[in-house]
Amino acid sequence: MPVEDKMAVRNIGQKKRRTDLVIIILGLVVLALPFLRFTTREYILSVLTFVFIYTTLGQSWNILGGFAKQFSLGHAAFFGLGAFFTAFGCHLGVPALASLVIAGILVALVSYPLGRICFSAKGPYFTIITLALAEIFRIIFLWRPELSGSEGMTLPVNFFSKNTNMYYLALIMAAGSILVAFLIGRSNLGLSLRSIGDDEDASAELGVSVLYAKSITLFMSAGMAALAGGTYGIFIQYLSPNDVFSIIYSLDAIFISIVGGAGLSFGPFIGALLFSILEETLNPLAPGAHLLFLGSILIAIMFLLPNGLLSLVYKTGTQTGPMAIRIVRKEKKEGSAPRVV
DSSP states (O other), rough: OOHHHHHHHHHHHHHHHHHHHHHHHHHHHHHHGSSOOOHHHHHHHHHHHHHHHHHHHHHHHHHIISSOOOSSSSSHHHHHHHHHHHHHHHTHHHHHHHHHHHHHHHHHHHHHHHHHHHHHHHHHHHHHHHHHHHHHHHHHHHTTTTOTTOOOOOOOOOOGGGGHHHHHHHEEEEEHHHHHHHHHTSSSSHHHHHHHHHHHHHHHHTTTTHHHHHHHHHHHHHHHHHHHHHHHOOOOOOOOOOTOEEEEHHHHHHHHHHOOOOOTHHHHHHHHHHHHHHHHHHHTTTTTHHHHEEEEEHHHHHHTTOOOOOGSSSSSSSSSHHHHHHHHHHHHHHOOOOOOO
16 A cells, blocks of 8 residues: 555544544533533533534434435424424323324324425425425414414423433434434435435436435434424423424524534534524524524535535535635636646
């Protein structure tokens, strides 16, 4: 093996070991945090609980929109259904954890036939159909008082009403979502999804079962979003259709995934962390101020780091953002050999 190749392999190995060490240290800190004693402990636990919930929500969009590039605006529907199905289970006397798991399974099952319908459309038509789903469920839950009505629904006190227990539940959900995305990314399904995202028609010609791959991914994505919604409902203990079915949650999932790194298993965690920090620091100064910064950051990311913030750490392949395309075009025009950006 040439010396240059040996050095490259050695550098990759060293970088991977450093990354693994950082992940292990952060994991130990996160696990030990509830046992530490400091004045702002309860506040920090609450903020991190939201970070973990948003990580799960963002990851649910990531495995569909990041891997397969299926731009869905309907994840608020699965988020809201998961929240209300969990609440229904709690009111029937089912333990909160069991209600949460059952809600995730039920929403995943509901999503499969919906996916077969939605995926009959492509591009903006698919996006519009998914957007309509959340609005349909919002109106149904507002219209029927036995479901919720305009007054909303409270959840009974349960094992996870304690901050520490809630923190670990949200942490497990987030870690599980990252693991699922990691495994999908290294499976045949992940390869099929990336192929579909690059060119759906060519993938079908090569023998990829496009409809099945997208439908089974939506099945997992919807279940994950439902778990995020159920965890959110258990945490805040009050649900309103106008809240949990709001398009805001679909947009949050997209922002978190794209800013952190769409198609990367740890991308949504980085996006959720940034999202929560901005929300907590700017909202007290001016309500909604964080949205202005979030929008500006998203625009900057799309132009400068189209593969997300994690692309600063990981090499994620050729960038295809507007800025990268502009650089290549300029070099071609000047007659120099275009470089890979």
